[in-house]
Amino acid sequence: MFKHLKAVPGDPLLALIIAHRNDPNPKKIDLGVGVYKDNSGHTPILNSVKKAEAILLEQEDSKSYIGINGAPEFAPVVQTLLLGENSKIIADKRIFSAQTPGGTGALKVAADFIGANLANPKIWVSDPTWGNHLPIFKSSGIEIAAYPYYDAQTNGLRFDDMMATLKAEVKAGDTILLHACCHNPTGIDLKIEHWHALTDLVLEKGLLPLVDAAYQGFGDGLDEDMAGLRYMAERVPSMLIANSFSKNFGIYRERCGGMSIIAETTEEASNAFSIVGMAIRANYSMPPAHGASVVYTIMQDKALHAEWEAEVATMRDRINDLRHKLVESLAKSSCTKDFSFIKDQRGMFSYSGLTLEQVLRLRNEFSIYIADTGRMNIAGITDDNLEYLAESIATVVG
Structure with a gap:
C-alpha cells in the first residue's frame, strides 16, 4: 500500500536541534530553535505559571x-x-x-x-x-x-x-x-x-x-x-x-x-x-x-497578573540588551561588517545578514548553529558564549 511513497526532508530547524544535541564541542551554541532561553541557556517555567498551576492542582475538579x-x-x-x-x-x-x-x-x-x-x-x-x-x-x-x-x-x-x-x-x-x-x-x-x-x-x-x-x-x-x-x-x-x-x-x-x-x-x-x-x-x-x-x-489574579507582566518585561529586556551587547562585541572585534542593524530589530529573531557559506562555516568550524537563511535566535546568547560568538562571526565574515 505504501511502497510508492518517498521520504520527504524533515524540518531543517528541527534537524539543527538534533545536530546541536549530538555535537561534542563544549563551546557549541544553539541559535536555531525558536524558544526563549535565560542566561544559563535554559527555557524556564515562569514563576507566575508555577503559582497558577499550583492553584489549578488544588481547585481543578474535572477533565471533561x-x-x-x-x-x-x-x-x-x-x-x-x-x-x-x-x-x-x-x-x-x-x-x-x-x-x-x-x-x-x-x-x-x-x-x-x-x-x-x-x-x-x-x-x-x-x-x-x-x-x-x-x-x-x-x-x-x-x-x-x-x-x-x-x-x-x-x-x-x-x-x-x-x-x-x-x-x-x-x-x-x-x-x-x-x-x-x-x-x-x-x-x-x-x-x-x-x-x-x-x-x-x-x-x-x-x-x-x-x-x-x-x-x-x-x-x-x-x-x-x-x-x-x-x-x-x-x-x-x-x-x-x-x-x-x-x-x-x-x-x-x-x-x-x-x-x-x-x-x-x-x-x-x-x-x-x-x-x-x-x-x-x-x-x-x-x-x-x-x-x-x-x-x-x-x-x-491581580498579584499573579502583575508578576507575569514583570516576567515578560524581564524576558523582553534581556533580549533587547543582548542585541546591544552583540553589536558592541562585534564592533570591538576584527569584523569588517557593520552589524548595528541588529539592535534595531525586535523579538527573539534576527536576520543576521550572514551568507549561507558563512553560516555553514560557523556550524562546521565553531559548532554555532544558525538557520541556513542567517536567522538567529538572539535569546540563545548568554554572557558565557557572547564573546566566542562574536569572535567566530568576525572570523567567518573577515
Missing part, C-alpha cells in the same frame, strides 16, 4: 471537554490582551474568539475558514515569512503570493516596494498576512506609520487582514506591540487575528493560542464565528485545557 471554542471565560482574556481594556470593538461585541492549540492551531483554523468561505482565496505573505505559514495555507487550498519585505542590501524594510507591489497586484477579497510585532524570521517590524498606510490600502482595495500575533510583549511592551494591530482593527470592517501564548507565558508545550474574528456588526461576527466552530470541529474537535486555564488564572 471544555467545548469547541474553549472555555467561555478565556475569550475575554484574548480580546483584552489584543485590543486593550477600553476597546470599542469589544464593547460593541464585534469580536469573537476561540481557544486553539497554539498560534499554529489558530492559523490553521483561520486558513480553513478562508479557504472554505472566500471566493478564489488568495493570501499575500511577506518575503520572507515564518516557514510554517506556507504549508498551513497551502493545505487549506489557498493561493499564496509574496510581497517584498526584507532588504538584504540594507538589512532593513522594503516598505516602498511592498506597497507598490500590493497596490498593483492585490484584488478585492484577497487576504493579507501581517506580523503584529517581532517579525519572524527577520526581526524587522512595521512602524506605526506603515500600519497607517496599510490600513488605507486595506480599505481602498477591500482586503481581509490576517494578523499573526505570536510574540506580544517581546518587542517594546504588551500594549506597545499591539499599536499597529489596534489602529487597523479600529478602522477596517473585518479582520482575523491568530495569537499565541507560547512565548509570553512560556507554555510552549501546552499549546495555547487564540483565533479571533472581527466583523462590522455583532450579527455578522457571530455568523462567521459559527462557521469557525465547524472548522474546529472537523479539525481537532476540542482544544486542550491546561494552558488556557493557566493563562486565565494568571490574568484574573
Whole structure:
C-alpha cells in the first residue's frame, strides 16, 4: 500500500536541534530553535505559571471537554490582551474568539475558514515569512503570493516596494498576512506609520487582514506591540487575528493560542464565528485545557497578573540588551561588517545578514548553529558564549 511513497526532508530547524544535541564541542551554541532561553541557556517555567498551576492542582475538579471554542471565560482574556481594556470593538461585541492549540492551531483554523468561505482565496505573505505559514495555507487550498519585505542590501524594510507591489497586484477579497510585532524570521517590524498606510490600502482595495500575533510583549511592551494591530482593527470592517501564548507565558508545550474574528456588526461576527466552530470541529474537535486555564488564572489574579507582566518585561529586556551587547562585541572585534542593524530589530529573531557559506562555516568550524537563511535566535546568547560568538562571526565574515 505504501511502497510508492518517498521520504520527504524533515524540518531543517528541527534537524539543527538534533545536530546541536549530538555535537561534542563544549563551546557549541544553539541559535536555531525558536524558544526563549535565560542566561544559563535554559527555557524556564515562569514563576507566575508555577503559582497558577499550583492553584489549578488544588481547585481543578474535572477533565471533561471544555467545548469547541474553549472555555467561555478565556475569550475575554484574548480580546483584552489584543485590543486593550477600553476597546470599542469589544464593547460593541464585534469580536469573537476561540481557544486553539497554539498560534499554529489558530492559523490553521483561520486558513480553513478562508479557504472554505472566500471566493478564489488568495493570501499575500511577506518575503520572507515564518516557514510554517506556507504549508498551513497551502493545505487549506489557498493561493499564496509574496510581497517584498526584507532588504538584504540594507538589512532593513522594503516598505516602498511592498506597497507598490500590493497596490498593483492585490484584488478585492484577497487576504493579507501581517506580523503584529517581532517579525519572524527577520526581526524587522512595521512602524506605526506603515500600519497607517496599510490600513488605507486595506480599505481602498477591500482586503481581509490576517494578523499573526505570536510574540506580544517581546518587542517594546504588551500594549506597545499591539499599536499597529489596534489602529487597523479600529478602522477596517473585518479582520482575523491568530495569537499565541507560547512565548509570553512560556507554555510552549501546552499549546495555547487564540483565533479571533472581527466583523462590522455583532450579527455578522457571530455568523462567521459559527462557521469557525465547524472548522474546529472537523479539525481537532476540542482544544486542550491546561494552558488556557493557566493563562486565565494568571490574568484574573491581580498579584499573579502583575508578576507575569514583570516576567515578560524581564524576558523582553534581556533580549533587547543582548542585541546591544552583540553589536558592541562585534564592533570591538576584527569584523569588517557593520552589524548595528541588529539592535534595531525586535523579538527573539534576527536576520543576521550572514551568507549561507558563512553560516555553514560557523556550524562546521565553531559548532554555532544558525538557520541556513542567517536567522538567529538572539535569546540563545548568554554572557558565557557572547564573546566566542562574536569572535567566530568576525572570523567567518573577515
